[in-house]
Amino acid sequence: MPVRSAALDALPVRGAVPALLSALDGHGTAVLCAPPGTGKTTLVPLVLAGLVGDGPPRRVVVAEPRRIAARAAARRMAWLLGEEAGGSVGFTVRGERVAGTGTRVEVVTTGVLLQRLQRDQELAGVDAVVLDECHERHLDADTAAAFLLDVREALRPGLRLVAASATTDAEGWSRLLGGAPVVRAEGVSYPVETVWAPPARPVRPPHGMRVDPAQLAHVAAVVRRALAEREGDVLCFLPGVGEIARVAGLLGGAGAEVLQVHGRAPAAVQDAVLAPRAGGGRRVVLATSVAESSLTVPGVRVVVDSGLAREPRTDHARGLGALTTVRASRAAARQRAGRAGREAPGTVYRCWSEAEHGLLPAFPAPEIRLADLAGFALHAACWGDPDATGLALLDPPPAGALAAARAVLASVGAVDGAGRATPRGARMARLGLHPRLARALVDGPAAAGAAGPGAVRRVAEVVALLSEEPPREYGDDLVAAWRRAAAGGDAYAARWRAEAGRLAALAATEPSGAAGGTGSASGTSGPRGTGGGRGAERGQGGDDRFAGVVVGLAFPERVARRQGPGRFLMASGTRAVLADGSRLASAGDWLAVAVADRSAGSADARLRLAAPLDEDTALAAAEHLLASAQEVHWEDGDVVARAVERLGAITLAERPLTAPDPALLRAALLRGLEEEGPAGLLRWSKEAGALRERLAFLHRTLGGDWPDVSDAALTARAEDWLEPELSRARRRADLARIDAGQALARLLPWASGEAARLDELAPERIEVPSGSRIRVDYSGEQPVLAVKLQELFGLAETPRVGGAGGVPVLVHLLSPAGRPAAVTADLASFWGSGYRAVRAELRGRYPKHPWPEDPATAEPTRHTSARLRR
Known part of the structure; x- marks a missing residue:
């Protein structure tokens, strides 16, 4: 097919291309600001690669924040060239690569780009990199930009770098790129009318991943209103997959085809939404924020905006990065509204009031400020900058979050004591998983005492369950959920099988494979009972062992021991309970907890997903939490001295200490003095109390050498006035025998001679x-x-x-x-x-x-x- 020259010539960004090329020739970096629909994502890479125009042939990598955008951009560019994707233009996303030796423009996700930079810091053969939609401030994109700037400075000054976005902090990116020129393109925008459509009655604000069903019912009603009042297809923005499914269910009989677009949707569904509509009829496209930028959905004239978005947070229930529902920013609202005006005048229905709009945040917060930083910290350590102090970042990582992330890396053996990446840490980084899950995938087969591709596959299946938590209806027994996913035909099971296969193949082909993890890992084995009948019975090394080992390796601090019927104590110190009727109630004394959450005001967490394991496996999984120590402390009003073996907060064994460490004993006694005060522990006669009052009077009125005898001061100076009695004390009774008056006399100012004036002055x-x-x-x-x-x-x-x-x-x-x-x-x-x-x-x-x-x-x-x- 011939090149579609007319379509290329019609792209508004063409007018800015000469200035962009000039900026890159002179500086090597540039910031491109171009409104949606101008062609910055499609025309610019083709020009840089020499596929359009008369430039020299180059190889260009375009980094997109999302898989759907990467596939769509590559197919659009290939269509403009009259080709199919995989020729001059290709793409690579997680689990899918459509590219060949002749590919000159390759569109990748930022995660894929990071993996390539870790494997090949020079990006050999790549002449230019375009970081698209950099305004979204995804952590992977910010990290990739920092690494690319390092590459330009130290290894390849000729590598060209373009930061491109529709709306961004152009000056900030310019400074980050070393004073890069800012090139702006004019767009062709159509007017978009705003209709404010708040709910008639108040709805509850979002909390965590929960959205008030009344809010979703209102969104569905606004979609029906938009279909009745306006022409064209409707694009409705919702925060997540669950909300899309619920609104889709509420739109039955709406007189339009309802399509669902999100990152988990099959590629065929995503492609169908982005293709021109065939035949008559109207469409309602329910989408997450993947449709905010980079994509044009043909036929859309109306946008319905729920006003909700998902931002990253650390999921403390799983120790992994997670999302939480928030109000969308004003910048996101502008981006969403712009989707209605890509092809013709349009309308946006906003499901909130105009007054509320002014209270929204101006921009979404950069992900680096909010997200779990374990993956970022591992990338930085593998890059050679564990503290990330040498990386060119628009926003530095929060110190507390980075410290917590490095602690996680140390616990899974990914970094050494200085924070540098270990060889296993480098291998874990190449897997493209959260470091916790990477540790489980690497060590799982050997820890389960198994070898070969079958073992690798089974571990990969459990890791896939942990990567995307199974639906709640799968239950809290991880092994049962594993079997259900392996046998199931729902959307989750399909995604799980694909991810398990990808992880198994990746683990098997990595050097230094886990416990004989060599050879092919293709095919689906499933847990025992889903086809093949492998493995021992439950609790004897079969499915339970694999599941427990993998979860324990990923979350060692959540290995838990039974404390009573349905009650467990995790190594982290959190107490957790099983739901009534849980199948795990008879699972044994130890659990590996994958998910546990605690509602506000609740003392205990609720176990949501766990697998049984035996004590030996628990101790091996959380080996770094094992500690034997003398514990000497003040407890319940006396000294308690014992030798204790613990797994984190779990006491494994203890015995009384007859000869505790004197330093620990002294510290415990001093703690008792601090808690109960000298007046509560020592023997105070009437004369001793009177002496203390006289000294307090002199300290208050004369000061100088006259001592402070308040409880706090006496506790702080205990070693000055309670020796030698304190050294001989072992318990509360010993303290009670100390004559406080005799001891207190040691604090009198004898050295200055003032002590002799005590009776004169007081x-x-x-x-x-x-x-x-x-x-x-x-x-x-x-x-x-x-x-x-x-x-x-x-x-x-x-x-x-x-x-x-x-x-x-x-x-x-x-x-x-x-x-x-x-x-x-x-x-x-x-x-x-x-x-x-x-x-x-x-x-x-x-x-x-x-x-x-x-x-x-x-x-x-x-x-x-x-x-x-x-």
Whole structure:
């Protein structure tokens, strides 16, 4: 077929091609900004490869974020050249390659590009790379860009690099590419009318992967409204496969063919949606964000936007990267609306209000800020930059997420102590799986005690189950789910078989294969009971062993031991329970947990998918969590000392320690002092308590060398004042025998000589005019002297403590019966005015005691008036 020159000439990006070529000739890199529909994805690679125009022949790699976009772009370019895909233009996506020796333009996913860069850092034979749709900020794309810049700087300065997008941070990418020129192309856009169509009643916001069914019912109603009000096909954006299936079910009888487009859809279905419509009738295309960019769906004049999207997060239930449902950004909404105006004027129905629109985030967050970074960290380690500090990234990885990712890599043996990739880590990176699953695929056959292609295949089948979690209706028994997938004919089973075959072939062809994993791994074996009858009975090395080994290798911290009926403790420390009626209730004492989640407010997690395993396998899978140690700590009010063997948080064995490590023992005792305070553990006599109060007063008023005797300070200085008793203590009872007063005296400022002034500065007792020595109470903010009023006759000035010009005591003047009669810190003032009121009130009540009119000249006494006369 001839080249379709008319179609090529009609692409609006053609006007920007000379400027792009000039930028690449002068700088080697460029940023291309071109609106949707201009041909940036199709014409530019053909020009760079010399397949269109008069340029020299080159080999060009185009990186797309999604498989559907990669296949569609390659087929579109081949059609423009009058060819079939696989000739001058081909593509490679996970599990599918359509390209040959004569291919000059190859469209790949960014994941495939990363794998190639790890195998061949020079990208031998490649003259130019186009990173398409870089505005989406996928982690693989950002990583590939960083690696390509390294390649240009260190190995191949002549490698041309183009960052292309419809809407992007052009200046940011320009800076990242070393000041690359920005080339802009003008597009032909048709007007798109916006119709705001919020739900009539409030709907619950999305949570995790859950979307309110009322929201989906509303979206389906808006699709029906759009079919009634507008002409042309309808493209409806939904967040995921489950939501697409639900809305499809609600559109029965809508008078249009309903098609479903997402990354899991068969290639034939995806191709049919992107092909021109044959015959009459209208179509409703339900799509995920794969249809936001790079693709033109022919015939679409109406877009219905649910306003929802999926963003990456770390799935803590599985320890893998996952997606969560969020409100779409304003930038995504613009991209989606633009799909309605690709071929003619169109309409977008937005399932939210105009007021809500202004509250949406401006752009989607870069994936590197949100995603599980284990795969990124492994790529960086294999690249030779474990900390990723030398990589040219628009956004650096969050330190906490990167540290967590590196911990995962260390636990599966992918990196060494310095964070550098080990040989097995390099092999795991080449598998294109999450490092946890790569570890299981690499080590599974040997750990299961099996060899040969059959063992490799069985391990690959279990890994495929973990790569895409089976539907909930498959149940929580992983072995049962395995059998159901192998025997099933649903869409999940078809995807599972294809992925298992791909992984088996990949594992078998990798060098240093796992446990005899050589030779062909083609064909489907399935678990025991699905055809062939291989393996031993359950629990004796058959399916259970393979499933348990693989899950344990992938998630060693979720190996779990039974704690009671239906209750398990994982090595991570999380407690989990089985659902009522679970087939795993009788599985044995150990489980390898693949999925467990915990709802808000729940103390325990719920086991969603697990496989039985024996103790030896559990210990082997989580070997790095095995630890034997002396545990000496303060527990339930006393020292507990024992030798413990643990698998993470699971106690395997323990025995009492008769001679614990002195350092650990001391730390436990100090912890007890910290928790309960010295007052709760030591022996405090009345005198010891009084000494502490006197020292606290001097520290508060004089400071200097006088020590802080608060609980926190005494605990911090325990070794200064509790030795040698602390060294001899072994338990709470030993602490209770320590005389706190004697120990506290060690803190007195002996070195400065101030200790000798203790009784002068903070006397324990004060002699009053009657001759009595009255104890001073230092427990409050101000020292208190509680004394009978008659004993102070003749004392004009209030007694002071704390040295010269010190603190006046607070005098509690007592009645003859010892009850408070008055409180004063100024005796002279009291005698002058307050005394008369007290005398008038009490003299009739206590007539036997002296109540002179002039207390200043009266004789102080502890006795009654009669005794005074004698």
